[in-house]
Amino acid sequence: MTNVSIIVGAPNEYSRLNGILDFITKLLQEKGIDYETINVHTLPAEDLIQANFNSEAIIRANEIVNKSTGVVILTPVYKASYSGILKTFLDLLPQKGLEDKVILPLILGGTFGHLLTIQYALNPVLSVLGATTISNGVYTIDQHIERTGENTFIINEDAQQRLNQGIEAFLRLI
Incomplete structure:
Protein backbone atom coordinates (compact mmCIF):
# COMPACT_ATOMS: atom_id res chain seq x y z
CA MET A 1 0.00 0.00 0.00
CA THR A 2 1.11 3.53 -0.74
CA ASN A 3 2.05 5.56 2.31
CA VAL A 4 1.29 9.27 2.44
CA SER A 5 2.42 11.74 5.05
CA ILE A 6 0.38 14.88 5.60
CA ILE A 7 2.17 17.91 7.01
CA VAL A 8 -0.24 20.47 8.44
CA GLY A 9 1.15 23.99 8.88
CA ALA A 10 -1.91 25.43 10.65
CA PRO A 11 -1.17 27.39 13.82
CA ASN A 12 -3.87 25.63 15.84
CA GLU A 13 -6.49 22.90 15.75
CA TYR A 14 -9.33 25.32 14.94
CA SER A 15 -8.09 26.46 11.54
CA ARG A 16 -10.34 26.06 8.50
CA LEU A 17 -7.39 24.16 7.09
CA ASN A 18 -8.68 21.27 9.21
CA GLY A 19 -11.74 21.15 6.96
CA ILE A 20 -9.40 20.39 4.05
CA LEU A 21 -7.47 17.90 6.19
CA ASP A 22 -10.69 16.06 7.06
CA PHE A 23 -11.76 16.03 3.42
CA ILE A 24 -8.40 14.68 2.23
CA THR A 25 -8.11 12.01 4.91
CA LYS A 26 -11.61 10.73 4.10
CA LEU A 27 -10.63 10.44 0.42
CA LEU A 28 -7.46 8.56 1.33
CA GLN A 29 -9.40 6.22 3.63
CA GLU A 30 -11.97 5.51 0.91
CA LYS A 31 -9.14 4.55 -1.44
CA GLY A 32 -7.41 2.39 1.15
CA ILE A 33 -4.33 4.61 1.25
CA ASP A 34 -2.28 4.46 4.45
CA TYR A 35 -1.38 7.91 5.80
CA GLU A 36 0.06 9.64 8.84
CA THR A 37 -0.50 13.26 9.82
CA ILE A 38 2.03 15.64 11.29
CA ASN A 39 0.34 18.64 12.91
CA VAL A 40 3.32 20.93 13.23
CA HIS A 41 1.68 23.03 15.95
CA THR A 42 1.72 19.98 18.25
CA LEU A 43 5.50 19.54 17.97
CA PRO A 44 7.52 21.11 20.79
CA ALA A 45 7.73 24.84 20.01
CA GLU A 46 11.16 25.18 21.58
CA ASP A 47 12.50 22.40 19.34
CA LEU A 48 11.06 24.06 16.25
CA ILE A 49 12.30 27.54 17.08
CA GLN A 50 15.74 26.44 18.24
CA ALA A 51 16.14 24.01 15.30
CA ASN A 52 16.69 21.05 17.62
CA PHE A 53 17.52 18.32 15.12
CA ASN A 54 18.02 15.88 18.03
CA SER A 55 14.49 16.28 19.39
CA GLU A 56 12.72 12.93 19.65
CA ALA A 57 9.48 14.50 18.35
CA ILE A 58 11.25 16.03 15.35
CA ILE A 59 13.08 12.78 14.60
CA ARG A 60 9.75 10.87 14.71
CA ALA A 61 8.08 13.41 12.41
CA ASN A 62 10.99 13.23 9.97
CA GLU A 63 10.77 9.42 9.97
CA ILE A 64 7.10 9.68 8.97
CA VAL A 65 8.08 11.82 5.98
CA ASN A 66 11.06 9.61 5.16
CA LYS A 67 9.00 6.42 4.87
CA SER A 68 6.33 8.09 2.71
CA THR A 69 5.96 7.82 -1.03
CA GLY A 70 3.83 10.95 -1.18
CA VAL A 71 3.67 14.08 0.96
CA VAL A 72 0.65 16.36 1.20
CA ILE A 73 1.49 19.80 2.57
CA LEU A 74 -1.33 21.94 3.95
CA THR A 75 -0.74 25.55 4.87
CA PRO A 76 -2.62 28.79 5.23
CA VAL A 77 -1.33 31.91 3.49
CA TYR A 78 0.01 34.65 5.73
CA LYS A 79 1.55 37.82 4.29
CA ALA A 80 1.66 36.31 0.77
CA SER A 81 3.55 33.20 1.89
CA TYR A 82 3.06 29.85 3.57
CA SER A 83 2.92 29.76 7.37
CA GLY A 84 5.98 30.33 9.51
CA ILE A 85 5.21 27.26 11.58
CA LEU A 86 5.43 25.16 8.41
CA LYS A 87 8.78 26.78 7.58
CA THR A 88 10.19 25.88 11.00
CA PHE A 89 9.40 22.22 10.32
CA LEU A 90 10.63 22.23 6.73
CA ASP A 91 13.92 23.67 8.03
CA LEU A 92 14.30 20.58 10.22
CA LEU A 93 13.87 18.07 7.40
CA PRO A 94 17.12 16.54 6.14
CA GLN A 95 18.76 18.38 3.22
CA LYS A 96 17.18 16.05 0.64
CA GLY A 97 14.25 15.00 2.81
CA LEU A 98 11.73 15.23 -0.04
CA GLU A 99 13.84 13.48 -2.67
CA ASP A 100 11.97 10.72 -4.57
CA LYS A 101 8.65 11.81 -3.10
CA VAL A 102 5.55 13.11 -4.83
CA ILE A 103 4.38 16.35 -3.24
CA LEU A 104 0.89 17.87 -3.20
CA PRO A 105 0.64 21.43 -1.86
CA LEU A 106 -2.79 22.46 -0.54
CA ILE A 107 -3.09 26.14 0.33
CA LEU A 108 -5.84 28.06 2.11
CA GLY A 109 -6.03 31.82 1.63
CA GLY A 110 -8.32 34.77 2.05
CA THR A 111 -8.39 35.81 -1.62
CA PHE A 112 -7.27 34.51 -5.00
CA GLY A 113 -4.71 37.33 -4.90
CA HIS A 114 -2.33 34.91 -3.16
CA LEU A 115 -2.83 32.06 -5.63
CA LEU A 116 0.79 32.23 -6.78
CA THR A 152 -16.37 20.74 11.89
CA PHE A 153 -16.59 22.18 8.41
CA ILE A 154 -18.44 22.02 5.11
CA ILE A 155 -16.47 22.62 1.92
CA ASN A 156 -18.43 24.05 -1.01
CA GLU A 157 -18.83 21.95 -4.16
CA ASP A 158 -16.40 23.91 -6.34
CA ALA A 159 -13.63 23.58 -3.76
CA GLN A 160 -14.45 19.89 -3.26
CA GLN A 161 -14.17 19.27 -6.98
CA ARG A 162 -10.76 20.99 -7.19
CA LEU A 163 -9.52 19.10 -4.14
CA ASN A 164 -10.74 15.81 -5.63
CA GLN A 165 -8.93 16.54 -8.90
CA GLY A 166 -5.76 17.48 -7.05
CA ILE A 167 -5.77 14.31 -4.95
CA GLU A 168 -6.55 12.10 -7.98
CA ALA A 169 -3.61 13.60 -9.93
CA PHE A 170 -1.35 13.19 -6.89
CA LEU A 171 -2.36 9.55 -6.42
CA ARG A 172 -1.70 8.78 -10.09
CA LEU A 173 1.85 10.03 -9.61
CA ILE A 174 2.52 7.84 -6.60
Missing part, protein backbone atom coordinates in the same frame (compact mmCIF):
# COMPACT_ATOMS: atom_id res chain seq x y z
CA THR A 117 2.02 31.46 -3.25
CA ILE A 118 2.35 27.85 -4.36
CA GLN A 119 4.65 28.57 -7.31
CA TYR A 120 6.64 31.49 -5.94
CA ALA A 121 6.93 30.81 -2.20
CA LEU A 122 6.37 27.12 -1.41
CA ASN A 123 7.60 25.20 -4.46
CA PRO A 124 11.14 26.69 -4.40
CA VAL A 125 11.63 25.52 -0.80
CA LEU A 126 10.26 22.08 -1.65
CA SER A 127 12.68 21.88 -4.58
CA VAL A 128 15.63 22.75 -2.35
CA LEU A 129 14.57 19.82 -0.15
CA GLY A 130 14.92 17.50 -3.15
CA ALA A 131 11.34 17.44 -4.43
CA THR A 132 11.29 16.94 -8.19
CA THR A 133 7.72 15.72 -8.56
CA ILE A 134 5.39 18.41 -7.28
CA SER A 135 1.80 17.79 -8.28
CA ASN A 136 -0.33 20.80 -9.20
CA GLY A 137 -1.29 22.37 -5.92
CA VAL A 138 -4.82 23.31 -4.98
CA TYR A 139 -5.61 26.79 -3.66
CA THR A 140 -8.82 27.17 -1.67
CA ILE A 141 -10.38 30.41 -0.47
CA ASP A 142 -11.30 30.28 3.19
CA GLN A 143 -14.83 31.53 2.40
CA HIS A 144 -15.38 28.19 0.63
CA ILE A 145 -15.06 26.40 3.96
CA GLU A 146 -17.96 26.94 6.32
CA ARG A 147 -17.44 26.33 10.02
CA THR A 148 -20.46 24.28 11.18
CA GLY A 149 -19.55 23.57 14.76
CA GLU A 150 -16.63 22.96 17.01
CA ASN A 151 -13.92 22.05 14.51
Whole structure:
Protein backbone atom coordinates (compact mmCIF):
# COMPACT_ATOMS: atom_id res chain seq x y z
CA MET A 1 0.00 0.00 0.00
CA THR A 2 1.11 3.53 -0.74
CA ASN A 3 2.05 5.56 2.31
CA VAL A 4 1.29 9.27 2.44
CA SER A 5 2.42 11.74 5.05
CA ILE A 6 0.38 14.88 5.60
CA ILE A 7 2.17 17.91 7.01
CA VAL A 8 -0.24 20.47 8.44
CA GLY A 9 1.15 23.99 8.88
CA ALA A 10 -1.91 25.43 10.65
CA PRO A 11 -1.17 27.39 13.82
CA ASN A 12 -3.87 25.63 15.84
CA GLU A 13 -6.49 22.90 15.75
CA TYR A 14 -9.33 25.32 14.94
CA SER A 15 -8.09 26.46 11.54
CA ARG A 16 -10.34 26.06 8.50
CA LEU A 17 -7.39 24.16 7.09
CA ASN A 18 -8.68 21.27 9.21
CA GLY A 19 -11.74 21.15 6.96
CA ILE A 20 -9.40 20.39 4.05
CA LEU A 21 -7.47 17.90 6.19
CA ASP A 22 -10.69 16.06 7.06
CA PHE A 23 -11.76 16.03 3.42
CA ILE A 24 -8.40 14.68 2.23
CA THR A 25 -8.11 12.01 4.91
CA LYS A 26 -11.61 10.73 4.10
CA LEU A 27 -10.63 10.44 0.42
CA LEU A 28 -7.46 8.56 1.33
CA GLN A 29 -9.40 6.22 3.63
CA GLU A 30 -11.97 5.51 0.91
CA LYS A 31 -9.14 4.55 -1.44
CA GLY A 32 -7.41 2.39 1.15
CA ILE A 33 -4.33 4.61 1.25
CA ASP A 34 -2.28 4.46 4.45
CA TYR A 35 -1.38 7.91 5.80
CA GLU A 36 0.06 9.64 8.84
CA THR A 37 -0.50 13.26 9.82
CA ILE A 38 2.03 15.64 11.29
CA ASN A 39 0.34 18.64 12.91
CA VAL A 40 3.32 20.93 13.23
CA HIS A 41 1.68 23.03 15.95
CA THR A 42 1.72 19.98 18.25
CA LEU A 43 5.50 19.54 17.97
CA PRO A 44 7.52 21.11 20.79
CA ALA A 45 7.73 24.84 20.01
CA GLU A 46 11.16 25.18 21.58
CA ASP A 47 12.50 22.40 19.34
CA LEU A 48 11.06 24.06 16.25
CA ILE A 49 12.30 27.54 17.08
CA GLN A 50 15.74 26.44 18.24
CA ALA A 51 16.14 24.01 15.30
CA ASN A 52 16.69 21.05 17.62
CA PHE A 53 17.52 18.32 15.12
CA ASN A 54 18.02 15.88 18.03
CA SER A 55 14.49 16.28 19.39
CA GLU A 56 12.72 12.93 19.65
CA ALA A 57 9.48 14.50 18.35
CA ILE A 58 11.25 16.03 15.35
CA ILE A 59 13.08 12.78 14.60
CA ARG A 60 9.75 10.87 14.71
CA ALA A 61 8.08 13.41 12.41
CA ASN A 62 10.99 13.23 9.97
CA GLU A 63 10.77 9.42 9.97
CA ILE A 64 7.10 9.68 8.97
CA VAL A 65 8.08 11.82 5.98
CA ASN A 66 11.06 9.61 5.16
CA LYS A 67 9.00 6.42 4.87
CA SER A 68 6.33 8.09 2.71
CA THR A 69 5.96 7.82 -1.03
CA GLY A 70 3.83 10.95 -1.18
CA VAL A 71 3.67 14.08 0.96
CA VAL A 72 0.65 16.36 1.20
CA ILE A 73 1.49 19.80 2.57
CA LEU A 74 -1.33 21.94 3.95
CA THR A 75 -0.74 25.55 4.87
CA PRO A 76 -2.62 28.79 5.23
CA VAL A 77 -1.33 31.91 3.49
CA TYR A 78 0.01 34.65 5.73
CA LYS A 79 1.55 37.82 4.29
CA ALA A 80 1.66 36.31 0.77
CA SER A 81 3.55 33.20 1.89
CA TYR A 82 3.06 29.85 3.57
CA SER A 83 2.92 29.76 7.37
CA GLY A 84 5.98 30.33 9.51
CA ILE A 85 5.21 27.26 11.58
CA LEU A 86 5.43 25.16 8.41
CA LYS A 87 8.78 26.78 7.58
CA THR A 88 10.19 25.88 11.00
CA PHE A 89 9.40 22.22 10.32
CA LEU A 90 10.63 22.23 6.73
CA ASP A 91 13.92 23.67 8.03
CA LEU A 92 14.30 20.58 10.22
CA LEU A 93 13.87 18.07 7.40
CA PRO A 94 17.12 16.54 6.14
CA GLN A 95 18.76 18.38 3.22
CA LYS A 96 17.18 16.05 0.64
CA GLY A 97 14.25 15.00 2.81
CA LEU A 98 11.73 15.23 -0.04
CA GLU A 99 13.84 13.48 -2.67
CA ASP A 100 11.97 10.72 -4.57
CA LYS A 101 8.65 11.81 -3.10
CA VAL A 102 5.55 13.11 -4.83
CA ILE A 103 4.38 16.35 -3.24
CA LEU A 104 0.89 17.87 -3.20
CA PRO A 105 0.64 21.43 -1.86
CA LEU A 106 -2.79 22.46 -0.54
CA ILE A 107 -3.09 26.14 0.33
CA LEU A 108 -5.84 28.06 2.11
CA GLY A 109 -6.03 31.82 1.63
CA GLY A 110 -8.32 34.77 2.05
CA THR A 111 -8.39 35.81 -1.62
CA PHE A 112 -7.27 34.51 -5.00
CA GLY A 113 -4.71 37.33 -4.90
CA HIS A 114 -2.33 34.91 -3.16
CA LEU A 115 -2.83 32.06 -5.63
CA LEU A 116 0.79 32.23 -6.78
CA THR A 117 2.02 31.46 -3.25
CA ILE A 118 2.35 27.85 -4.36
CA GLN A 119 4.65 28.57 -7.31
CA TYR A 120 6.64 31.49 -5.94
CA ALA A 121 6.93 30.81 -2.20
CA LEU A 122 6.37 27.12 -1.41
CA ASN A 123 7.60 25.20 -4.46
CA PRO A 124 11.14 26.69 -4.40
CA VAL A 125 11.63 25.52 -0.80
CA LEU A 126 10.26 22.08 -1.65
CA SER A 127 12.68 21.88 -4.58
CA VAL A 128 15.63 22.75 -2.35
CA LEU A 129 14.57 19.82 -0.15
CA GLY A 130 14.92 17.50 -3.15
CA ALA A 131 11.34 17.44 -4.43
CA THR A 132 11.29 16.94 -8.19
CA THR A 133 7.72 15.72 -8.56
CA ILE A 134 5.39 18.41 -7.28
CA SER A 135 1.80 17.79 -8.28
CA ASN A 136 -0.33 20.80 -9.20
CA GLY A 137 -1.29 22.37 -5.92
CA VAL A 138 -4.82 23.31 -4.98
CA TYR A 139 -5.61 26.79 -3.66
CA THR A 140 -8.82 27.17 -1.67
CA ILE A 141 -10.38 30.41 -0.47
CA ASP A 142 -11.30 30.28 3.19
CA GLN A 143 -14.83 31.53 2.40
CA HIS A 144 -15.38 28.19 0.63
CA ILE A 145 -15.06 26.40 3.96
CA GLU A 146 -17.96 26.94 6.32
CA ARG A 147 -17.44 26.33 10.02
CA THR A 148 -20.46 24.28 11.18
CA GLY A 149 -19.55 23.57 14.76
CA GLU A 150 -16.63 22.96 17.01
CA ASN A 151 -13.92 22.05 14.51
CA THR A 152 -16.37 20.74 11.89
CA PHE A 153 -16.59 22.18 8.41
CA ILE A 154 -18.44 22.02 5.11
CA ILE A 155 -16.47 22.62 1.92
CA ASN A 156 -18.43 24.05 -1.01
CA GLU A 157 -18.83 21.95 -4.16
CA ASP A 158 -16.40 23.91 -6.34
CA ALA A 159 -13.63 23.58 -3.76
CA GLN A 160 -14.45 19.89 -3.26
CA GLN A 161 -14.17 19.27 -6.98
CA ARG A 162 -10.76 20.99 -7.19
CA LEU A 163 -9.52 19.10 -4.14
CA ASN A 164 -10.74 15.81 -5.63
CA GLN A 165 -8.93 16.54 -8.90
CA GLY A 166 -5.76 17.48 -7.05
CA ILE A 167 -5.77 14.31 -4.95
CA GLU A 168 -6.55 12.10 -7.98
CA ALA A 169 -3.61 13.60 -9.93
CA PHE A 170 -1.35 13.19 -6.89
CA LEU A 171 -2.36 9.55 -6.42
CA ARG A 172 -1.70 8.78 -10.09
CA LEU A 173 1.85 10.03 -9.61
CA ILE A 174 2.52 7.84 -6.60
